[in-house]
Amino acid sequence: MADYKKTAKGILEHVGGVENIAGMTHCATRLRLNLKDDSKADDAAVKAVEGVVNVINTAGQYQILIGIEVPHVYDEFEILVKGSSEGDVVDTTNQGGSVLSKVFSAISGIFSPLLPALAGSGILRGLLILCVQLGVISESSGTYAILFAASMAVFYFLPVLLAFSSARRFGASPYISALIGGALLHPSFLALLGETGNGAMSSFFGIPVVLMNYNSTVVPIIFAIWAYSYLYKWLDKNVPETLKLVIIPLVSLLVMVPLTTIVIGPLGVYGGELIANGVNWLIERSGMLTGVVIGGGWSVLVSFGIHWAVNPIMINNISQVGYDYICPLTFACNFAVIGTALGVWFKSKNKELKNFALTGAITIALSAIIEPTLFGLLIKNKKLFLAQIIAGAVGGAYLGLTKVVTNAFVFGSVTTFPSFIIDNKNIVNGVIGLALSVVVGAVLGYIFTNKDDKLA
Known part of the structure; x- marks a missing residue:
């Protein structure tokens, strides 16, 4: 069993200690640190720590590739940095780095805790659709209703979940933030929409309110909690300790729920719809070009750790229109890496290299984690990296x-393929596209590998 505490302690020791940590978060596979002084970090020593796969210092972040066990390492690392595990609020808004690095860090910090829920719900939704198409489950049955609710709850209540994770990221109260998100989904608020839906009008003490349906939305609540974090910190600093229990939640709800419904929410909804419509319009106009750019370039974004900037667009598309064009293109990248690794496995005579390549291909097929193969094999060989591109x-x-x-935001693997289950045409074309990635990757990987190549 891995010793996560030992791994966290080793990392902290070689990045300059607690005093050199300006901010910290993690995504699906990486511990992401903002260091006050990068020169104090010893890359070679960090790489040598048991449990660390690689180190990437880019986009204003010191990224330590660990793999799918990174949440456990992060928990131990957070305890070491903070001295205890008692706090609910993780305030990293004042971390060092550029504005761009702060944006990337915030996105990964907000969405990464939700990935298991999003992925699991997406797969369940795909399997439910398949069962309906095969006639195993009737859409009019109680079984369907229960499983449909289970698969779609994460999307309906997305504002609540995002409010909680955003609060931890921005340094506000997670539970009050969740209440702000919950207020936007309360039946009394939704009843104001009537039959008009988005754009219906109401008022708040005479102030006009443009009403929106906030279930499944992404952008509004993130901006709302970002704004709330400043109010929360001001209240926490200025309200006497004996009154905080009542005054902070009271003022927070009185201010933030109306402010969100009057100003932040409508702007966020229209902004999110504009982004989603723009991306989908571009893909509809030039799907092939978009496929070439994203399918070929996704691994480059992953290698720099900046692919998180695109993930919210996919999640927003899924939650708003029920499907997404970008996510399948990330599958193409992952299956290209599988194919290239298989090509290396077929050609190489070196036992260590063959084992690494095959293990990487199987890992991606089952878990969609490409970083170990990407950094351990492909990036070290420019021809192989080009092959998977x-x-x-x-x-x-x-x-x-x-x-x-x-029909879901998932990472590309064999186990997440049920997300393609929409209709027969979509499934068949999905299989063909991913098969092309595997076959081309395998052929080029075979061609670009020498029989006597070794694992560097």
């Missing part, structure tokens, strides 16, 4: 041309 571009071009979509 070409393979991803070919598969992505086909997926984009045929307008393949997923």
Whole structure:
């Protein structure tokens, strides 16, 4: 069993200690640190820590690749940095780095805790659709209603979940923030929409309110909690300790719920819809080109750790329109890496290299985690890295041309393929596109590998 505490302690020791940590978060596979002084970090020593796969210092962040066990390491690391595990609020808004690095860090910090819920719900939704198509479950049955609720709850209550994770990121009260998100979904508020829906009008003490349906929305609540974090910190600093228990939640709800419904919410909804419509319009106009760029370039974004900037767009598309064009293109990248690794496995005679390549291919197929193979094999060999880019571009071009979509935000693997279950055409084209990525990757990986190559 891995010793997460030992791993966290080793990392902290070699990045300059507690006093050098300006901010910290994690995504699906990486511990992301903002260091006050990068020169105090010893990259070689960090890489040598048991449990660490690689180190990438980019986009204003010191990123330590660990793998899917990173949440456990982060928990231990947080305890070491803070001295205890008692606090609910993780305030990293004043971390060092550029504005761009802060944005990337915030996005990863907000969404990464929700990934298991989003992925699991998406797969359940795909399996439910498949059962309906096969006639196993009737849409009019209680079974369908229960499983549909289970698969869609994460999207309906997304504002509440995002409010909680945003609060931890921005340094506000997670529970009061969740109440702010919950108020936007309360039946009494939704009843004001009537039959008009988005754009219906009401008022708050004479102030006009443009009403919106906030279930499944992404942008409004994130901006609302970001704004609330400043109010919360001011209240926490200025309200006497004996009154905080009552005054802080009272003022928070009195101010933030009306402010969100009057100003922040409508702007967020329209802004989110504008982004989603813009992305989908671009893909509809030039699906093949979009497929080439994303399918081929996704691994480059992953290697720099900046792919998190795109993930919210996919999540927003899924929650707003029920499908997404970008997510299948990230599948093309992952399956291209699988194919390239298999090509290396077929060609190489070195036992260590063969085992690493095969293990990487199986890992991606089951868990969609490409970083170990990407950094341990492909980036070290420019020809192999180019091979998976070409393979991803070919598969992505086909997926984009045929307008393949997923009904859930998931990471690309064999286990998440049920997200393609929308209709037979979408499934068939999805299989063909991903098969192209694997085959092209395997052929090029075979060609670009020498029999006597070794694992560097």
